Amino acid sequence: MQNQLHRATVSDIKGIHAILLKGAEEGQLLPRSLSDLYNRTRDFYVLKDGGEQIVGCCALAIVWEDLAEIRSLYVDTSIRRLGLGRLLAQACFDDAVRFGLRRIFTLTYQSDFFAALGFQEVDKDCLPQKIWADCIHCPKYPNCDETAMQRTL
Ligand SMILES: CC(C)(COP(=O)(O)OP(=O)(O)OC[C@H]1O[C@@H](n2cnc3c(N)ncnc32)[C@H](O)[C@@H]1OP(=O)(O)O)[C@@H](O)C(=O)NCCC(=O)NCCS
Known part of the structure:
Protein backbone atom coordinates (compact mmCIF):
# COMPACT_ATOMS: atom_id res chain seq x y z
CA MET A 1 0.00 0.00 0.00
CA HIS A 6 -0.93 13.50 7.12
CA ARG A 7 -1.00 16.18 9.75
CA ALA A 8 -0.99 14.43 13.11
CA THR A 9 -4.09 14.22 15.25
CA VAL A 10 -4.25 13.19 18.91
CA SER A 11 -5.13 9.64 17.85
CA ASP A 12 -1.65 9.41 16.26
CA ILE A 13 0.28 10.31 19.41
CA LYS A 14 0.66 6.80 20.84
CA GLY A 15 1.99 5.62 17.44
CA ILE A 16 4.42 8.57 17.30
CA HIS A 17 5.54 7.78 20.85
CA ALA A 18 6.21 4.15 19.83
CA ILE A 19 8.32 4.96 16.76
CA LEU A 20 10.30 7.64 18.61
CA LEU A 21 11.19 4.93 21.14
CA LYS A 22 12.60 2.91 18.22
CA GLY A 23 14.66 5.96 17.22
CA ALA A 24 15.89 6.21 20.81
CA GLU A 25 16.85 2.51 20.77
CA GLU A 26 18.88 3.23 17.61
CA GLY A 27 20.61 6.00 19.61
CA GLN A 28 19.46 8.64 17.13
CA LEU A 29 16.62 10.41 18.92
CA LEU A 30 15.57 11.45 22.39
CA PRO A 31 12.49 9.60 23.64
CA ARG A 32 9.62 11.98 24.39
CA SER A 33 6.89 11.62 26.99
CA LEU A 34 3.26 11.15 25.95
CA SER A 35 2.42 14.36 27.81
CA ASP A 36 4.98 16.36 25.82
CA LEU A 37 3.78 14.78 22.56
CA TYR A 38 0.10 15.57 23.22
CA ASN A 39 1.12 19.18 23.87
CA ARG A 40 2.97 19.20 20.58
CA THR A 41 0.35 17.42 18.42
CA ARG A 42 0.05 20.42 16.08
CA ASP A 43 3.79 20.36 15.35
CA PHE A 44 3.70 16.88 13.80
CA TYR A 45 3.32 15.29 10.42
CA VAL A 46 2.98 11.53 10.20
CA LEU A 47 3.52 9.02 7.46
CA LYS A 48 1.05 6.12 7.44
CA ASP A 49 1.39 2.82 5.63
CA GLY A 50 -1.90 3.24 3.78
CA GLY A 51 -3.77 2.00 6.84
CA GLU A 52 -3.46 3.31 10.37
CA GLN A 53 0.12 2.15 11.02
CA ILE A 54 2.52 5.08 11.59
CA VAL A 55 5.82 4.48 9.79
CA GLY A 56 7.37 7.94 10.03
CA CYS A 57 7.02 11.33 11.66
CA CYS A 58 8.55 14.78 11.84
CA ALA A 59 7.83 17.93 13.85
CA LEU A 60 8.42 21.63 13.35
CA ALA A 61 8.77 23.52 16.64
CA ILE A 62 8.63 27.30 16.46
CA VAL A 63 11.36 28.67 18.72
CA TRP A 64 11.55 32.41 18.13
CA GLU A 65 10.40 35.11 15.72
CA ASP A 66 12.87 33.98 13.06
CA LEU A 67 13.72 30.43 14.07
CA ALA A 68 12.16 26.97 14.05
CA GLU A 69 13.52 23.51 14.79
CA ILE A 70 13.07 20.27 12.89
CA ARG A 71 12.83 17.54 15.51
CA SER A 72 11.65 13.99 16.06
CA LEU A 73 12.21 12.98 12.44
CA TYR A 74 11.96 9.24 12.05
CA VAL A 75 11.40 6.85 9.14
CA ASP A 76 10.93 3.12 9.75
CA THR A 77 14.07 1.12 8.92
CA SER A 78 12.20 -0.97 6.31
CA ILE A 79 11.42 2.05 4.12
CA ARG A 80 14.55 4.20 4.36
CA ARG A 81 16.33 5.74 1.37
CA LEU A 82 13.08 6.09 -0.56
CA GLY A 83 12.76 9.86 -0.19
CA LEU A 84 10.31 9.67 2.72
CA GLY A 85 12.54 11.50 5.22
CA ARG A 86 12.83 14.29 2.69
CA LEU A 87 9.04 14.28 2.18
CA LEU A 88 8.40 14.64 5.93
CA ALA A 89 11.02 17.38 6.30
CA GLN A 90 9.63 19.25 3.29
CA ALA A 91 6.14 19.28 4.84
CA CYS A 92 7.69 21.02 7.87
CA PHE A 93 9.64 23.46 5.67
CA ASP A 94 6.38 24.39 3.90
CA ASP A 95 4.77 25.01 7.29
CA ALA A 96 7.69 27.19 8.35
CA VAL A 97 7.27 29.35 5.24
CA ARG A 98 3.52 29.54 5.88
CA PHE A 99 4.25 30.84 9.41
CA GLY A 100 6.76 33.38 8.05
CA LEU A 101 9.85 31.55 9.34
CA ARG A 102 12.93 31.37 7.17
CA ARG A 103 15.60 29.91 9.45
CA ILE A 104 15.41 26.25 10.43
CA PHE A 105 17.86 24.34 12.56
CA THR A 106 18.29 20.82 13.83
CA LEU A 107 20.52 18.96 16.29
CA THR A 108 21.40 15.65 14.73
CA TYR A 109 23.68 12.64 14.26
CA GLN A 110 22.55 12.47 10.59
CA SER A 111 24.62 15.33 9.11
CA ASP A 112 24.78 13.74 5.66
CA PHE A 113 21.00 13.44 5.42
CA PHE A 114 20.52 17.08 6.46
CA ALA A 115 23.34 18.23 4.16
CA ALA A 116 21.42 16.56 1.30
CA LEU A 117 18.46 18.77 2.32
CA GLY A 118 20.53 21.96 2.11
CA PHE A 119 21.55 22.31 5.78
CA GLN A 120 24.99 23.50 6.81
CA GLU A 121 26.81 22.88 10.05
CA GLN A 129 19.92 29.77 24.82
CA LYS A 130 16.22 28.94 24.76
CA ILE A 131 16.77 25.85 22.60
CA TRP A 132 18.74 24.13 25.38
CA ALA A 133 15.71 24.04 27.69
CA ASP A 134 14.71 20.54 26.47
CA CYS A 135 18.30 19.33 26.71
CA PRO A 142 25.64 18.87 29.21
CA ASN A 143 27.99 16.93 26.89
CA CYS A 144 25.98 17.21 23.69
CA ASP A 145 27.61 15.33 20.82
CA GLU A 146 24.99 16.15 18.19
CA THR A 147 25.80 18.42 15.27
CA ALA A 148 23.93 21.73 14.96
CA MET A 149 22.85 22.43 11.39
CA GLN A 150 20.71 25.10 9.84
CA ARG A 151 19.31 26.24 6.53
CA THR A 152 17.51 29.29 5.26
CA LEU A 153 14.30 28.69 3.34
C1 LIG B 1 17.50 10.28 8.88
C2 LIG B 1 16.28 9.58 8.27
C3 LIG B 1 15.01 10.30 8.71
C4 LIG B 1 16.41 9.64 6.74
O1 LIG B 1 15.19 9.13 6.17
P1 LIG B 1 15.15 8.52 4.69
O2 LIG B 1 13.72 8.36 4.33
O3 LIG B 1 16.01 7.31 4.63
O4 LIG B 1 15.85 9.70 3.85
P2 LIG B 1 15.58 10.04 2.30
O5 LIG B 1 15.43 8.77 1.53
O6 LIG B 1 14.47 11.03 2.20
O7 LIG B 1 16.94 10.73 1.92
C5 LIG B 1 17.05 12.09 1.52
C6 LIG B 1 18.48 12.34 1.12
O8 LIG B 1 19.36 12.10 2.21
C7 LIG B 1 20.30 11.08 1.88
N1 LIG B 1 20.46 10.24 3.05
C8 LIG B 1 19.47 9.65 3.78
N2 LIG B 1 19.99 8.98 4.82
C9 LIG B 1 21.33 9.16 4.74
C10 LIG B 1 22.40 8.73 5.53
N3 LIG B 1 22.22 7.95 6.61
N4 LIG B 1 23.64 9.07 5.16
C11 LIG B 1 23.85 9.82 4.06
N5 LIG B 1 22.86 10.30 3.27
C12 LIG B 1 21.62 9.96 3.62
C13 LIG B 1 19.67 10.31 0.74
O9 LIG B 1 20.63 9.70 -0.05
C14 LIG B 1 18.93 11.39 0.02
O10 LIG B 1 19.81 12.17 -0.79
P3 LIG B 1 19.48 12.43 -2.35
O11 LIG B 1 18.07 12.92 -2.40
O12 LIG B 1 20.50 13.46 -2.71
O13 LIG B 1 19.65 11.10 -2.97
C15 LIG B 1 16.23 8.07 8.69
O14 LIG B 1 17.48 7.48 8.40
C16 LIG B 1 15.94 7.88 10.17
O15 LIG B 1 14.77 7.84 10.58
N6 LIG B 1 16.99 7.74 10.99
C17 LIG B 1 16.82 7.52 12.44
C18 LIG B 1 16.31 8.77 13.13
C19 LIG B 1 17.16 9.99 12.87
O16 LIG B 1 18.39 9.95 12.88
N7 LIG B 1 16.49 11.12 12.65
C20 LIG B 1 17.12 12.41 12.48
C21 LIG B 1 17.20 13.05 13.81
S1 LIG B 1 17.32 14.79 13.75
Whole structure:
Protein backbone atom coordinates (compact mmCIF):
# COMPACT_ATOMS: atom_id res chain seq x y z
CA MET A 1 0.00 0.00 0.00
CA GLN A 2 1.10 3.58 -0.67
CA ASN A 3 2.56 5.55 2.26
CA GLN A 4 0.60 8.70 2.97
CA LEU A 5 1.54 11.96 4.66
CA HIS A 6 -0.93 13.50 7.12
CA ARG A 7 -1.00 16.18 9.75
CA ALA A 8 -0.99 14.43 13.11
CA THR A 9 -4.09 14.22 15.25
CA VAL A 10 -4.25 13.19 18.91
CA SER A 11 -5.13 9.64 17.85
CA ASP A 12 -1.65 9.41 16.26
CA ILE A 13 0.28 10.31 19.41
CA LYS A 14 0.66 6.80 20.84
CA GLY A 15 1.99 5.62 17.44
CA ILE A 16 4.42 8.57 17.30
CA HIS A 17 5.54 7.78 20.85
CA ALA A 18 6.21 4.15 19.83
CA ILE A 19 8.32 4.96 16.76
CA LEU A 20 10.30 7.64 18.61
CA LEU A 21 11.19 4.93 21.14
CA LYS A 22 12.60 2.91 18.22
CA GLY A 23 14.66 5.96 17.22
CA ALA A 24 15.89 6.21 20.81
CA GLU A 25 16.85 2.51 20.77
CA GLU A 26 18.88 3.23 17.61
CA GLY A 27 20.61 6.00 19.61
CA GLN A 28 19.46 8.64 17.13
CA LEU A 29 16.62 10.41 18.92
CA LEU A 30 15.57 11.45 22.39
CA PRO A 31 12.49 9.60 23.64
CA ARG A 32 9.62 11.98 24.39
CA SER A 33 6.89 11.62 26.99
CA LEU A 34 3.26 11.15 25.95
CA SER A 35 2.42 14.36 27.81
CA ASP A 36 4.98 16.36 25.82
CA LEU A 37 3.78 14.78 22.56
CA TYR A 38 0.10 15.57 23.22
CA ASN A 39 1.12 19.18 23.87
CA ARG A 40 2.97 19.20 20.58
CA THR A 41 0.35 17.42 18.42
CA ARG A 42 0.05 20.42 16.08
CA ASP A 43 3.79 20.36 15.35
CA PHE A 44 3.70 16.88 13.80
CA TYR A 45 3.32 15.29 10.42
CA VAL A 46 2.98 11.53 10.20
CA LEU A 47 3.52 9.02 7.46
CA LYS A 48 1.05 6.12 7.44
CA ASP A 49 1.39 2.82 5.63
CA GLY A 50 -1.90 3.24 3.78
CA GLY A 51 -3.77 2.00 6.84
CA GLU A 52 -3.46 3.31 10.37
CA GLN A 53 0.12 2.15 11.02
CA ILE A 54 2.52 5.08 11.59
CA VAL A 55 5.82 4.48 9.79
CA GLY A 56 7.37 7.94 10.03
CA CYS A 57 7.02 11.33 11.66
CA CYS A 58 8.55 14.78 11.84
CA ALA A 59 7.83 17.93 13.85
CA LEU A 60 8.42 21.63 13.35
CA ALA A 61 8.77 23.52 16.64
CA ILE A 62 8.63 27.30 16.46
CA VAL A 63 11.36 28.67 18.72
CA TRP A 64 11.55 32.41 18.13
CA GLU A 65 10.40 35.11 15.72
CA ASP A 66 12.87 33.98 13.06
CA LEU A 67 13.72 30.43 14.07
CA ALA A 68 12.16 26.97 14.05
CA GLU A 69 13.52 23.51 14.79
CA ILE A 70 13.07 20.27 12.89
CA ARG A 71 12.83 17.54 15.51
CA SER A 72 11.65 13.99 16.06
CA LEU A 73 12.21 12.98 12.44
CA TYR A 74 11.96 9.24 12.05
CA VAL A 75 11.40 6.85 9.14
CA ASP A 76 10.93 3.12 9.75
CA THR A 77 14.07 1.12 8.92
CA SER A 78 12.20 -0.97 6.31
CA ILE A 79 11.42 2.05 4.12
CA ARG A 80 14.55 4.20 4.36
CA ARG A 81 16.33 5.74 1.37
CA LEU A 82 13.08 6.09 -0.56
CA GLY A 83 12.76 9.86 -0.19
CA LEU A 84 10.31 9.67 2.72
CA GLY A 85 12.54 11.50 5.22
CA ARG A 86 12.83 14.29 2.69
CA LEU A 87 9.04 14.28 2.18
CA LEU A 88 8.40 14.64 5.93
CA ALA A 89 11.02 17.38 6.30
CA GLN A 90 9.63 19.25 3.29
CA ALA A 91 6.14 19.28 4.84
CA CYS A 92 7.69 21.02 7.87
CA PHE A 93 9.64 23.46 5.67
CA ASP A 94 6.38 24.39 3.90
CA ASP A 95 4.77 25.01 7.29
CA ALA A 96 7.69 27.19 8.35
CA VAL A 97 7.27 29.35 5.24
CA ARG A 98 3.52 29.54 5.88
CA PHE A 99 4.25 30.84 9.41
CA GLY A 100 6.76 33.38 8.05
CA LEU A 101 9.85 31.55 9.34
CA ARG A 102 12.93 31.37 7.17
CA ARG A 103 15.60 29.91 9.45
CA ILE A 104 15.41 26.25 10.43
CA PHE A 105 17.86 24.34 12.56
CA THR A 106 18.29 20.82 13.83
CA LEU A 107 20.52 18.96 16.29
CA THR A 108 21.40 15.65 14.73
CA TYR A 109 23.68 12.64 14.26
CA GLN A 110 22.55 12.47 10.59
CA SER A 111 24.62 15.33 9.11
CA ASP A 112 24.78 13.74 5.66
CA PHE A 113 21.00 13.44 5.42
CA PHE A 114 20.52 17.08 6.46
CA ALA A 115 23.34 18.23 4.16
CA ALA A 116 21.42 16.56 1.30
CA LEU A 117 18.46 18.77 2.32
CA GLY A 118 20.53 21.96 2.11
CA PHE A 119 21.55 22.31 5.78
CA GLN A 120 24.99 23.50 6.81
CA GLU A 121 26.81 22.88 10.05
CA VAL A 122 26.84 25.83 12.46
CA ASP A 123 28.41 26.53 15.83
CA LYS A 124 26.00 25.60 18.62
CA ASP A 125 26.74 28.97 20.21
CA CYS A 126 24.95 30.78 17.37
CA LEU A 127 21.63 29.21 18.47
CA PRO A 128 19.66 30.98 21.21
CA GLN A 129 19.92 29.77 24.82
CA LYS A 130 16.22 28.94 24.76
CA ILE A 131 16.77 25.85 22.60
CA TRP A 132 18.74 24.13 25.38
CA ALA A 133 15.71 24.04 27.69
CA ASP A 134 14.71 20.54 26.47
CA CYS A 135 18.30 19.33 26.71
CA ILE A 136 18.27 19.08 30.49
CA HIS A 137 16.15 15.93 30.00
CA CYS A 138 18.84 14.35 27.80
CA PRO A 139 21.03 11.70 29.43
CA LYS A 140 24.05 13.23 27.67
CA TYR A 141 23.47 16.73 29.10
CA PRO A 142 25.64 18.87 29.21
CA ASN A 143 27.99 16.93 26.89
CA CYS A 144 25.98 17.21 23.69
CA ASP A 145 27.61 15.33 20.82
CA GLU A 146 24.99 16.15 18.19
CA THR A 147 25.80 18.42 15.27
CA ALA A 148 23.93 21.73 14.96
CA MET A 149 22.85 22.43 11.39
CA GLN A 150 20.71 25.10 9.84
CA ARG A 151 19.31 26.24 6.53
CA THR A 152 17.51 29.29 5.26
CA LEU A 153 14.30 28.69 3.34
C1 LIG B 1 17.50 10.28 8.88
C2 LIG B 1 16.28 9.58 8.27
C3 LIG B 1 15.01 10.30 8.71
C4 LIG B 1 16.41 9.64 6.74
O1 LIG B 1 15.19 9.13 6.17
P1 LIG B 1 15.15 8.52 4.69
O2 LIG B 1 13.72 8.36 4.33
O3 LIG B 1 16.01 7.31 4.63
O4 LIG B 1 15.85 9.70 3.85
P2 LIG B 1 15.58 10.04 2.30
O5 LIG B 1 15.43 8.77 1.53
O6 LIG B 1 14.47 11.03 2.20
O7 LIG B 1 16.94 10.73 1.92
C5 LIG B 1 17.05 12.09 1.52
C6 LIG B 1 18.48 12.34 1.12
O8 LIG B 1 19.36 12.10 2.21
C7 LIG B 1 20.30 11.08 1.88
N1 LIG B 1 20.46 10.24 3.05
C8 LIG B 1 19.47 9.65 3.78
N2 LIG B 1 19.99 8.98 4.82
C9 LIG B 1 21.33 9.16 4.74
C10 LIG B 1 22.40 8.73 5.53
N3 LIG B 1 22.22 7.95 6.61
N4 LIG B 1 23.64 9.07 5.16
C11 LIG B 1 23.85 9.82 4.06
N5 LIG B 1 22.86 10.30 3.27
C12 LIG B 1 21.62 9.96 3.62
C13 LIG B 1 19.67 10.31 0.74
O9 LIG B 1 20.63 9.70 -0.05
C14 LIG B 1 18.93 11.39 0.02
O10 LIG B 1 19.81 12.17 -0.79
P3 LIG B 1 19.48 12.43 -2.35
O11 LIG B 1 18.07 12.92 -2.40
O12 LIG B 1 20.50 13.46 -2.71
O13 LIG B 1 19.65 11.10 -2.97
C15 LIG B 1 16.23 8.07 8.69
O14 LIG B 1 17.48 7.48 8.40
C16 LIG B 1 15.94 7.88 10.17
O15 LIG B 1 14.77 7.84 10.58
N6 LIG B 1 16.99 7.74 10.99
C17 LIG B 1 16.82 7.52 12.44
C18 LIG B 1 16.31 8.77 13.13
C19 LIG B 1 17.16 9.99 12.87
O16 LIG B 1 18.39 9.95 12.88
N7 LIG B 1 16.49 11.12 12.65
C20 LIG B 1 17.12 12.41 12.48
C21 LIG B 1 17.20 13.05 13.81
S1 LIG B 1 17.32 14.79 13.75
